[in-house]
Amino acid sequence: MVDELGLTILIEDSVAETGSRLIAKHGLSVFAEAKIGKSTVQIMMDVGPSAEALLNNADILDVNLRKTDVIVLSHGHYDHGECLINLLGNMGKPVPVVAHPRIFNPKFSVDPKLRFNGLSFAISDVEKAGGIPLLTKDPLKIAKGVTTTGEIERITSYENVRGFWTIDQDRIIKDSMLDDQALIFNLKNKGLVVIAGCAHAGIVNTVNYAKKLMKTSKVYGVLGGFHLVGASNERIEVTVKDLLR
Numbered sequence: 001m002v003d004e005l006g007l008t009i010l011i012e013d014s015v016a017e018t019g020s021r022l023i024a025k026h027g028l029s030v031f032a033e034a035k036i037g038k039s040t041v042q043i044m045m046d047v048g049p050s051a052e053a054l055l056n057n058a059d060i061l062d063v064n065l066r067k068t069d070v071i072v073l074s075h076g077h078y079d080h081g082e083c084l085i086n087l088l089g090n091m092g093k094p095v096p097v098v099a100h101p102r103i104f105n106p107k108f109s110v111d112p113k114l115r116f117n118g119l120s121f122a123i124s125d126v127e128k129a130g131g132i133p134l135l136t137k138d139p140l141k142i143a144k145g146v147t148t149t150g151e152i153e154r155i156t157s158y159e160n161v162r163g164f165w166t167i168d169q170d171r172i173i174k175d176s177m178l179d180d181q182a183l184i185f186n187l188k189n190k191g192l193v194v195i196a197g198c199a200h201a202g203i204v205n206t207v208n209y210a211k212k213l214m215k216t217s218k219v220y221g222v223l224g225g226f227h228l229v230g231a232s233n234e235r236i237e238v239t240v241k242d243l244l245r
């Protein structure tokens with residue numbers, strides 16, 4: 001179990017104060033520091049689209065990125081992972097990168113026009129930059145009480161993925177974003193803290209799967225992207241109801 005958990009939001013779409021030197025970028029990066037007994041583990045959940053913004057914000061927020069033990073990528077969209085190569089070049093040491101194997105599939109949308117929204121680099125670039133890719137569909141235990149979800153079970157009837165496309169065996173197919181995963185902390189005396197990237201699998205599916213994996217029904221906190229922009233009121237209402245439950 002995790003004794004203490006500190007979270008610093010390094011990148012998101014907005015900054016709280018005007019006049020702040022922090023840089024807002026569309027995307028997400030969360031730096032997590034978890035104390036487990038006498039040891040501490042530092043994890044970056046997503047890295048965002050811009051190394052310039054990430055390094056700037058980490059500096060202002062007093063986060064030493066070189067202490068990162070593991071980088072977790074929630075999925076293969078550019079706003080969560082594009083600056084990985086530049087970031088790895090600044091780490092000064094090899095760093096494991098945990099992700100689903102499908103993060104490197106081509107990812108695009110066509111509405112209102114063709115737009116690539118995947119990662120512009122390949123797995124070989126990650127290795128060249130000093131990353132150690134650990135690509136798996138399975139949950140990966142990072143420390144006692146800390147794990148990735150791996151590929152998330154999709155159970156709810158109302159959490160569906162729309163608007164994304166990929167290419168599989170030369171055919172264009174709808175991208176259900178199977179690479180989407182979350183990071184879970186089991187916080188002592190509190191319950192689970194679940195960090196989602198975009199929650200393309202659905203935030204309720206994500207939390208339910210986290211509970212199942214960690215064998216507890218206690219949830220303390222859920223944060224990250226929920227990807228409900230453009231969702232129907234009906235879906236939002238059911239999501240809120242199920243999250244409260």
Ligand SMILES: [Zn+2]
Pocket residue numbers: 075077198200
């Ligand atoms: Zn996404």
